[in-house]
Amino acid sequence: MPWTREQMAARAARELQDGFYVNLGIGIPTLVANYIPDGIEVTLQSENGMLGMGPFPYEGDEDPDLINAGKQTITQLPSSSYFNSAESFAMIRGGHIDLTFLGAMEVSQNGDIANWTIPGKMLKGMGGAMDLVAGVKRVVALMEHANKAGVSKIVKQCTLPLTGSACVDLVVTDLCVFNLDRHQGGLTLIEMAPGVTLAEIKAKTEANFTTSA
Amino acid sequence: MPWTREQMAARAARELQDGFYVNLGIGIPTLVANYIPDGIEVTLQSENGMLGMGPFPYEGDEDPDLINAGKQTITQLPSSSYFNSAESFAMIRGGHIDLTFLGAMEVSQNGDIANWTIPGKMLKGMGGAMDLVAGVKRVVALMEHANKAGVSKIVKQCTLPLTGSACVDLVVTDLCVFNLDRHQGGLTLIEMAPGVTLAEIKAKTEANFTTSA
Amino acid sequence: MATKIYPTAQAALAGVVFDGMTVMSGGFGLAGNPETLIDALKASGVRNLTVISNNCGADGFGLWALLDTGQITKMISSYVGENKLFEQLFHDGKLELELNPQGTLAERIRAGGAGIPAFYTKTGVGTVVAEGKPHETFDGELYIRESWLKADLAIVKAWKADTAGNLVYRKTARNFNPVMATAGRVTIAEVEEIVEPGELDADAIHTPGIYVNRVIRCTVNEKLIEKRTVRPRPAKETV
Amino acid sequence: MATKIYPTAQAALAGVVFDGMTVMSGGFGLAGNPETLIDALKASGVRNLTVISNNCGADGFGLWALLDTGQITKMISSYVGENKLFEQLFHDGKLELELNPQGTLAERIRAGGAGIPAFYTKTGVGTVVAEGKPHETFDGELYIRESWLKADLAIVKAWKADTAGNLVYRKTARNFNPVMATAGRVTIAEVEEIVEPGELDADAIHTPGIYVNRVIRCTVNEKLIEKRTVRPRPAKETV
Numbered sequence A, B: 001m002p003w004t005r006e007q008m009a010a011r012a013a014r015e016l017q018d019g020f021y022v023n024l025g026i027g028i029p030t031l032v033a034n035y036i037p038d039g040i041e042v043t044l045q046s047e048n049g050m051l052g053m054g055p056f057p058y059e060g061d062e063d064p065d066l067i068n069a070g071k072q073t074i075t076q077l078p079s080s081s082y083f084n085s086a087e088s089f090a091m092i093r094g095g096h097i098d099l100t101f102l103g104a105m106e107v108s109q110n111g112d113i114a115n116w117t118i119p120g121k122m123l124k125g126m127g128g129a130m131d132l133v134a135g136v137k138r139v140v141a142l143m144e145h146a147n148k149a150g151v152s153k154i155v156k157q158c159t160l161p162l163t164g165s166a167c168v169d170l171v172v173t174d175l176c177v178f179n180l181d182r183h184q185g186g187l188t189l190i191e192m193a194p195g196v197t198l199a200e201i202k203a204k205t206e207a208n209f210t211t212s213a
Numbered sequence C, D: 001m002a003t004k005i006y007p008t009a010q011a012a013l014a015g016v017v018f019d020g021m022t023v024m025s026g027g028f029g030l031a032g033n034p035e036t037l038i039d040a041l042k043a044s045g046v047r048n049l050t051v052i053s054n055n056c057g058a059d060g061f062g063l064w065a066l067l068d069t070g071q072i073t074k075m076i077s078s079y080v081g082e083n084k085l086f087e088q089l090f091h092d093g094k095l096e097l098e099l100n101p102q103g104t105l106a107e108r109i110r111a112g113g114a115g116i117p118a119f120y121t122k123t124g125v126g127t128v129v130a131e132g133k134p135h136e137t138f139d140g141e142l143y144i145r146e147s148w149l150k151a152d153l154a155i156v157k158a159w160k161a162d163t164a165g166n167l168v169y170r171k172t173a174r175n176f177n178p179v180m181a182t183a184g185r186v187t188i189a190e191v192e193e194i195v196e197p198g199e200l201d202a203d204a205i206h207t208p209g210i211y212v213n214r215v216i217r218c219t220v221n222e223k224l225i226e227k228r229t230v231r232p233r234p235a236k237e238t239v
Helices: A003-015 A028-035 A084-095 A131-137 A199-205 B005-013 B028-035 B085-092 B130-135 B198-204 C007-012 C035-044 C064-068 C086-090 C103-115 C177-183 D007-012 D037-044 D064-068 D084-089 D102-114 D177-183
Strands: A021-024 A041-047 A052-053 A076-081 A097-101 A106-108 A138-142 A168-170 A176-180 A187-192 A209-211 B021-024 B043-046 B050-054 B076-081 B100-101 B106-108 B138-142 B170-172 B176-180 B187-192 B209-211 C022-024 C050-051 C072-077 C096-099 C118-121 C135-138 C141-147 C151-162 C184-195 C213-216 D022-025 D049-052 D073-076 D096-099 D118-121 D135-138 D139-145 D151-162 D183-195 D214-216
Touching: A003 A028, A003 A138, A003 A168, A021 A028, A028 A138, A041 A084, A084 A131, A084 A138, A084 C103, A084 C177, A084 D102, A097 A131, A131 C103, A187 A199, A209 C007, B005 B028, B005 B138, B005 B170, B021 B028, B028 B100, B028 B138, B043 B085, B085 C103, B085 D022, B085 D102, B085 D177, B100 B130, B130 D102, B138 C177, B170 B198, B187 B198, C007 C035, C007 C184, C007 C213, C022 C035, C022 C177, C035 C064, C035 C151, C103 C118, C103 C141, C151 C177, C177 C184, C213 D073, D007 D037, D007 D183, D007 D214, D022 D037, D022 D177, D037 D064, D037 D151, D037 D183, D064 D084, D102 D118, D102 D139, D102 D177, D151 D177
Parallel strands: A021 A041, A021 A097, A097 A138, A138 A168, A187 A209, B021 B043, B021 B100, B100 B138, B138 B170, B187 B209, C022 C050, C022 C151, C050 C072, C072 C096, C151 C184, C184 C213, D022 D049, D022 D151, D049 D073, D073 D096, D151 D183, D183 D214
Antiparallel strands: A041 A052, A052 A076, A168 A176, A176 A187, B043 B050, B050 B076, B170 B176, B176 B187, C118 C141, C118 D118, C135 C141, D118 D139, D135 D139
């Protein structure tokens, strides 16, 4: 049985290490915050200018001056700090963030990721996604394995405009987890959702991949 | 009679306009602060990270954490702000300072200035001088017209290592004031110390210059 | 010294606006937008604006007002989603759009204020953003060159100003405002409170007064929330 | 989470120092120097250091201590005047020196922390500083290209830290410290006071904790003044 979004988030959360500084993308990545393992403390960065992002406020405590990069109302922690956008992306670009979880539309076997636009279909912009994939030490993509028509989103080569090239380190889908060597290229299947078979993954994956020993 | 250092500073201070942000170099330029004309308010920047530099402290009030770029103890004003060195030089390099007064060893007729080193004679470093001459909107050099041997320091071409090229706008010496066109090049004598003759200035000036109408 | 404090947004804009100008406008989402000055720009009737801002407002809020009047010709932004009017104008060919990665946008603005005409970044390498830009390898990695951004006018929103133009911002309403304040030929700040010099902590000023030419008090003080997310308040403890 | 607070400078340096390493050291003149950590570096016996610091201390103070022991091989600075020992070592060929304009030095360090391998500046054009560097014209003006600086270790001096590593500096003792904190592979801060999270104002933190790996309390607390300049106190008013 494929993993739910919650289960994908929980699996992704196991990538966290104590003391990590982490940036969570919008969508499934946001859920990762609910599954931080016991004994692990992480600090969340929000690229609009905050380190030490707290949980959502209690109803009635919302502060319009305190939002995350997804424009959601959030709270401050005792250890929080604020900074401007240039300083925030200096932090990201400079390689100071340990890990980012990002949603994706396509990931290719050489580590390319596309997650910001579908030409002719949506006009939004890349926001901070290109900066995150280029600057963060470790990039974890969280995505459905295939689209509703069953077409693989783990591909030989991305067809959508890229967010970044050769920058993904790990892919967590609803079916499995791939390790990705961003320097050499190459996907390695390292984990499957319970009840999911290798045959099913092979059938639903366009990209080439190996399986771990 | 040549101007004294104090008189040079007073003459230079007449270049100030109300509301100017100003950086004062070390030496004679420091004296300019004592001659700010009535009705003119200026804000002094210190490139080690302060805007709104106050006067020297009263004896006993010195604070080792509060110094200017010349490492002198100073004071804070109600409008002061502090910032780091990168921010301070972003302010200077970005063209936000209106005027700087700098000492000089040589100024050439095309606006080059040398004020940081004499090869083989002193090991000091340029500090912020190169940043100031490159970034400040208007650069005023304050200097003795000739050295003790009578050799002109207003030259056709600098012989000392440059601090900046084509960047000086005005030269105030103990004998006179030259306007300098930093784009076209060319010195124009616009003022003489009382009792100083054009013949004397001509004799003591290596550079070519014209006189204002 | 001539005062930096202006009585109204209209007065602060006097002599500054002209058709075809480039305007930077602070804010991220609906936080930290100079709403009062945007309204005054709208009222000024200035046209053919190039606007540099991370987003372009939302229905009825922020820069949306200048889209609605057709005053904006070109936007330089990182994200313009959730804005139907923007999408429509763009598809109708009435609006030009230059998308920048958010960090590149912020750094280009900082560079504009800091006298740095160009810099290299890894962001965007291998993407559409890199097309036509100089590439160069440093320490074995490929980078692209990005250039500075400056504006004829920067409008920013701060929390407090003193009469010397020193500004402090509040929480994530800071965002692009401090960098934009450095990159405008003229910078106008609107603030919630104007205080006397000495009331702000000199160690805690975000924008030194040198960057701020004019200051007004906000008259648009409503702060909107784009995505209200809350959690249930725990049951009240008995006293 | 593992604590960032270390009991001593020696403990904070454990596992970090190695011969031939590059060290950034904050401070301008005698203000804001990490004296306790400099002493500990001296005691560690580490050799062949490349030190990036605006100055190199003064007789008996600051980095002078590491010159005196011959631990520094190369300095990258903007100003090394008023330091006879430096001059002598340099003239004896025992010390290499790379002089940078102060603003270029600060920006190169910021670039190192911000992932920007190179940038263009007008500073130094036409001078010895420009020799051998790429030149390029932007908007009709000539600029030179400068490259980033990073360090194996950055040692900085702050006023206060909280246990999350957030730092605030005091007055002009801030100087190079915040930018250096961003450019060290490991950054160690010495502070006058360590407080609990929440005691520092989140809007007024100069160095977010992400940049600070280890924190110690200063044990060298004497602050020297290089040039004591004062004015006469006005005659006491009668009460």
